[in-house]
Amino acid sequence: MRLSFTKLALYEFCPYAYRFRYVERIPIPFSPRLTVGAIVHSVLHRAFARLCDGVRLTRADLHELHAAYWREAPRLNRERFPDIWERGHELLDGFWSARGHAPGRPVMLERRFRLRLRSDDAYTVEGVIDRVDQRSDGLEVIDYKSGSRPTELPGRLRTQLHTYALALERGFNSAVSRLTVYYLTDNQGISQSPDPAVADDVLNRYQALAERVGAADFKPTPGKHCRYCDYNDRCDFRWTEDAEEGRETKTSS
Ligand code: SF4
Numbered sequence: 402m403r404l405s406f407t408k409l410a411l412y413e414f415c416p417y418a419y420r421f422r423y424v425e426r427i428p429i430p431f432s433p434r435l436t437v438g439a440i441v442h443s444v445l446h447r448a449f450a451r452l453c454d455g456v457r458l459t460r461a462d463l464h465e466l467h468a469a470y471w472r473e474a475p476r477l478n479r480e481r482f483p484d485i486w487e488r489g490h491e492l493l494d495g496f497w498s499a500r501g502h503a504p505g506r507p508v509m510l511e512r513r514f515r516l517r518l519r520s521d522d523a524y525t526v527e528g529v530i531d532r533v534d535q536r537s538d539g540l541e542v543i544d545y546k547s548g549s550r551p552t553e554l555p556g557r558l559r560t561q562l563h564t565y566a567l568a569l570e571r572g573f574n575s576a577v578s579r580l581t582v583y584y585l586t587d588n589q590g591i592s593q594s595p596d597p598a599v600a601d602d603v604l605n606r607y608q609a610l611a612e613r614v615g616a617a618d619f620k621p622t623p624g625k626h627c628r629y630c631d632y633n634d635r636c637d638f639r640w641t642e643d644a645e646e647g648r649e650t651k652t653s654s
Contacts, residue, residue, distance in 0.1 A: 402525070402615055403515075404525065405527045406560070406561050413606075416618060416622065417619055417620065417632075418636075419614070424617075430631060437489050437492070438547040441492050441585060444463065444466045444467050444489070448462065452504055458501075458504060459501075460497045463497050464493065467489060495588055498588075500588065507532045510533075511530070513527070513529050514568035515527045516568045518604060524607075524611040524612075526607055538578040539576040539577055539578030539579070540575050541581060542569065543583055543590075544558070546558075547585050547586065549587050553591070559599060560599075564607075565577075567600055579593075621638035623638045627641075
């Protein structure tokens with residue numbers, strides 16, 4: 402069975418939400434925030450690909466790549482979604498102001514991987530690593546997020562980065578020395594060294610989750626996180642919060 406970090410993260414969020422998304426295949430609603438993130442990721446990928454080829458990049462090149470993305474995207478046009486266009490432009494411009502003087506030269510971009518959880522079973526975790534740079538002491542995994550830098554790395558992202566480190570070390574036989582999430586809203590990153598204990602924990606959690614997915618265990622786990630669920634409107638098990646009473650009420654059981 403092929404799983405991915407995204408799928409397993411959703412399963413951990415709520416198995417019932419996983420069922421909506423990946424069993425019933427109900428698409429998530431259109432989200433301007435996610436659309437901005439997808440656009441900026443794609444434009445940076447194209448820009449970094451030029452750096453990989455040794456081509457010099459300018460601010461104007463970055464903006465032209467952004468404009469080209471909009472010209473080519475079938476469902477996007479600037480008149481219809483001016484806020485999305487503006488936000489993407491702003492994030493890319495800010496990135497160039499902060500990093501344009503030293504954008505680096507990645508050694509891997511959008512690298513696909515497949516990580517077998519155990520040598521003797523059929524579960525694999527797949528994904529795509531945004532960017533990998535070479536440092537003097539090993540590889541640096543870099544993941545770009547369009548939001549603001551939190552005070553510390555959320556557990557979900559620690560899991561994501563350690564998944565990537567495991568994939569590089571097992572699949573490409575390369576030592577990883579640094580894990581970084583780069584936040585484009587304020588152009589700051591959070592970095593840490595890979596932690597073998599976290600990596601072991603990630604593998605064990607993946608194995609347990611994969612077995613539950615394999616057994617079609619999609620029991621809902623309602624709670625305050627339902628407020629952030631893409632399927633809140635259609636879920637019979639969602640929790641709602643009675644703001645006046647300061648008490649939570651379940652809509653169905
Ligand atoms: S609304 Fe809550 S219980 Fe329902 S799928 Fe979403 S997270 Fe799960």
